[in-house]
Amino acid sequence: xxxxxxxxxxxxxxxxxxxxxxxxxxxxxxxxxxxxxxxxxxxxxxxxxxxxxxxxxxxxxxxxxxxxxxxxxxxxxxxxxxxxxxxxxxxxxxxxxxxxxxxxxxxxxxxxxxxxxxxxxxxxxxxxxxxxxxxxxxxxxxxxxxxxxxxxxxxxxxxxxx
Numbered sequence: 001x002x003x004x005x006x007x008x009x010x011x012x013x014x015x016x017x018x019x020x021x022x023x024x025x026x027x028x029x030x031x032x033x034x035x036x037x038x039x040x041x042x043x044x045x046x047x048x049x050x051x052x053x054x055x056x057x058x059x060x061x062x063x064x065x066x067x068x069x070x071x072x073x074x075x076x077x078x079x080x081x082x083x084x085x086x087x088x089x090x091x092x093x094x095x096x097x098x099x100x101x102x103x104x105x106x107x108x109x110x111x112x113x114x115x116x117x118x119x120x121x122x123x124x125x126x127x128x129x130x131x132x133x134x135x136x137x138x139x140x141x142x143x144x145x146x147x148x149x150x151x152x153x154x155x156x157x158x159x160x161x162x
Contacts, residue, residue, distance in 0.1 A: 035124035035132035038143035069102040106152025119153040
Protein backbone atom coordinates (compact mmCIF):
# COMPACT_ATOMS: atom_id res chain seq x y z
CA UNK A 1 0.00 0.00 0.00
CA UNK A 2 1.04 3.58 -0.62
CA UNK A 3 0.62 6.66 1.57
CA UNK A 4 -3.04 7.01 0.50
CA UNK A 5 -3.89 3.52 1.78
CA UNK A 6 -4.39 2.28 -1.78
CA UNK A 7 -2.94 -1.01 -2.94
CA UNK A 8 -0.79 -1.19 -6.06
CA UNK A 9 -2.23 -3.76 -8.46
CA UNK A 10 -0.04 -6.87 -8.65
CA UNK A 11 -1.28 -7.51 -12.21
CA UNK A 12 0.16 -4.25 -13.48
CA UNK A 13 1.94 -4.16 -16.81
CA UNK A 14 4.38 -1.40 -15.84
CA UNK A 15 4.25 -1.28 -12.06
CA UNK A 16 7.64 0.17 -11.25
CA UNK A 17 11.32 0.31 -12.00
CA UNK A 18 14.21 1.32 -9.81
CA UNK A 19 15.56 3.95 -12.17
CA UNK A 20 15.22 5.27 -15.67
CA UNK A 21 17.99 4.75 -18.23
CA UNK A 22 20.76 7.27 -17.66
CA UNK A 23 19.57 7.96 -14.10
CA UNK A 24 22.10 6.92 -11.46
CA UNK A 25 19.60 7.51 -8.62
CA UNK A 26 18.36 4.01 -7.76
CA UNK A 27 16.61 4.96 -4.53
CA UNK A 28 13.42 6.17 -6.23
CA UNK A 29 10.89 3.76 -7.68
CA UNK A 30 9.21 5.03 -10.85
CA UNK A 31 5.75 3.66 -11.65
CA UNK A 32 2.37 4.51 -13.12
CA UNK A 33 -0.70 5.30 -11.05
CA UNK A 34 -3.25 2.58 -10.35
CA UNK A 35 -6.93 2.99 -11.22
CA UNK A 36 -7.68 3.68 -7.54
CA UNK A 37 -5.04 6.43 -7.45
CA UNK A 38 -6.53 8.14 -10.55
CA UNK A 39 -9.99 7.97 -8.90
CA UNK A 40 -8.50 9.40 -5.71
CA UNK A 41 -6.82 12.30 -7.54
CA UNK A 42 -9.87 13.35 -9.53
CA UNK A 43 -12.90 12.23 -7.48
CA UNK A 44 -12.10 11.35 -3.86
CA UNK A 45 -9.58 13.71 -2.35
CA UNK A 46 -10.31 17.10 -0.92
CA UNK A 47 -7.89 19.96 -0.68
CA UNK A 48 -7.29 21.68 2.64
CA UNK A 49 -8.46 25.04 1.30
CA UNK A 50 -11.68 23.64 -0.20
CA UNK A 51 -10.67 24.63 -3.73
CA UNK A 52 -11.00 22.45 -6.80
CA UNK A 53 -8.69 19.43 -7.19
CA UNK A 54 -7.85 20.23 -10.80
CA UNK A 55 -8.44 22.79 -13.51
CA UNK A 56 -9.31 21.79 -17.05
CA UNK A 57 -7.72 23.72 -19.90
CA UNK A 58 -8.58 21.42 -22.80
CA UNK A 59 -9.74 24.60 -24.51
CA UNK A 60 -6.22 25.99 -24.07
CA UNK A 61 -4.19 28.23 -21.80
CA UNK A 62 -1.33 30.48 -22.89
CA UNK A 63 1.78 30.11 -20.74
CA UNK A 64 5.07 31.83 -21.58
CA UNK A 65 3.89 32.63 -25.10
CA UNK A 66 2.62 29.16 -26.09
CA UNK A 67 -0.83 27.62 -26.00
CA UNK A 68 -1.23 24.39 -23.98
CA UNK A 69 -4.25 22.11 -23.71
CA UNK A 70 -4.70 19.76 -20.79
CA UNK A 71 -5.44 19.45 -17.07
CA UNK A 72 -3.55 20.78 -14.04
CA UNK A 73 -3.63 18.66 -10.85
CA UNK A 74 -3.11 20.56 -7.59
CA UNK A 75 -1.42 19.18 -4.44
CA UNK A 76 -3.69 18.43 -1.48
CA UNK A 77 -2.13 21.27 0.54
CA UNK A 78 -2.22 23.82 -2.30
CA UNK A 79 -3.66 27.19 -1.30
CA UNK A 80 -2.67 29.34 -4.27
CA UNK A 81 -4.54 30.52 -7.32
CA UNK A 82 -5.80 28.38 -10.17
CA UNK A 83 -3.23 28.23 -12.98
CA UNK A 84 -3.53 31.24 -15.26
CA UNK A 85 -1.67 32.72 -18.21
CA UNK A 86 0.15 35.08 -15.82
CA UNK A 87 2.07 32.16 -14.30
CA UNK A 88 5.36 30.71 -15.53
CA UNK A 89 6.23 27.01 -15.79
CA UNK A 90 8.78 27.55 -13.02
CA UNK A 91 6.03 28.89 -10.69
CA UNK A 92 3.74 25.99 -11.59
CA UNK A 93 6.48 23.44 -10.91
CA UNK A 94 7.52 25.12 -7.63
CA UNK A 95 3.90 24.93 -6.42
CA UNK A 96 3.85 21.16 -7.00
CA UNK A 97 1.20 21.39 -9.72
CA UNK A 98 1.23 18.57 -12.31
CA UNK A 99 0.24 19.15 -15.93
CA UNK A 100 -1.35 16.38 -18.03
CA UNK A 101 -1.30 17.19 -21.72
CA UNK A 102 -4.44 16.55 -23.79
CA UNK A 103 -2.39 14.40 -26.15
CA UNK A 104 -5.24 12.34 -27.58
CA UNK A 105 -4.34 8.76 -28.48
CA UNK A 106 -2.55 6.82 -31.19
CA UNK A 107 -4.46 4.46 -33.42
CA UNK A 108 -2.31 2.62 -35.94
CA UNK A 109 -0.19 5.36 -37.53
CA UNK A 110 -2.39 8.36 -36.71
CA UNK A 111 -3.03 10.47 -33.62
CA UNK A 112 -6.66 11.21 -32.75
CA UNK A 113 -8.24 13.94 -30.60
CA UNK A 114 -4.94 15.63 -29.71
CA UNK A 115 -5.58 18.92 -27.96
CA UNK A 116 -9.13 17.93 -27.06
CA UNK A 117 -8.88 14.72 -25.01
CA UNK A 118 -6.30 13.24 -22.65
CA UNK A 119 -5.95 9.47 -22.25
CA UNK A 120 -3.54 8.06 -19.63
CA UNK A 121 -3.08 4.40 -18.73
CA UNK A 122 -3.21 3.16 -15.16
CA UNK A 123 -1.19 0.21 -13.92
CA UNK A 124 -4.38 -1.72 -13.11
CA UNK A 125 -5.36 -4.63 -15.31
CA UNK A 126 -8.95 -5.62 -16.01
CA UNK A 127 -8.88 -9.18 -17.26
CA UNK A 128 -6.27 -10.49 -19.67
CA UNK A 129 -6.89 -8.05 -22.54
CA UNK A 130 -7.97 -4.81 -20.83
CA UNK A 131 -6.66 -2.20 -18.42
CA UNK A 132 -8.03 0.89 -16.69
CA UNK A 133 -7.30 4.40 -17.90
CA UNK A 134 -8.28 8.01 -17.14
CA UNK A 135 -9.86 10.20 -19.82
CA UNK A 136 -10.51 13.95 -19.65
CA UNK A 137 -12.11 16.38 -22.05
CA UNK A 138 -14.10 19.65 -21.95
CA UNK A 139 -14.14 19.92 -18.13
CA UNK A 140 -15.17 16.27 -17.74
CA UNK A 141 -12.97 13.60 -16.15
CA UNK A 142 -13.53 9.84 -16.15
CA UNK A 143 -10.76 8.20 -14.07
CA UNK A 144 -11.90 4.56 -14.27
CA UNK A 145 -12.50 3.60 -17.91
CA UNK A 146 -11.60 0.18 -19.28
CA UNK A 147 -9.92 -0.27 -22.66
CA UNK A 148 -7.95 -2.76 -24.72
CA UNK A 149 -4.31 -2.82 -23.68
CA UNK A 150 -3.17 -2.30 -27.25
CA UNK A 151 -4.61 1.24 -27.23
CA UNK A 152 -2.03 3.97 -27.77
CA UNK A 153 -2.59 6.05 -24.63
CA UNK A 154 -0.05 8.16 -22.72
CA UNK A 155 1.79 6.89 -19.64
CA UNK A 156 2.68 9.23 -16.78
CA UNK A 157 5.48 8.01 -14.52
CA UNK A 158 5.55 9.08 -10.90
CA UNK A 159 7.77 8.51 -7.89
CA UNK A 160 6.89 8.77 -4.21
CA UNK A 161 8.01 12.03 -2.57
CA UNK A 162 10.29 11.59 0.39
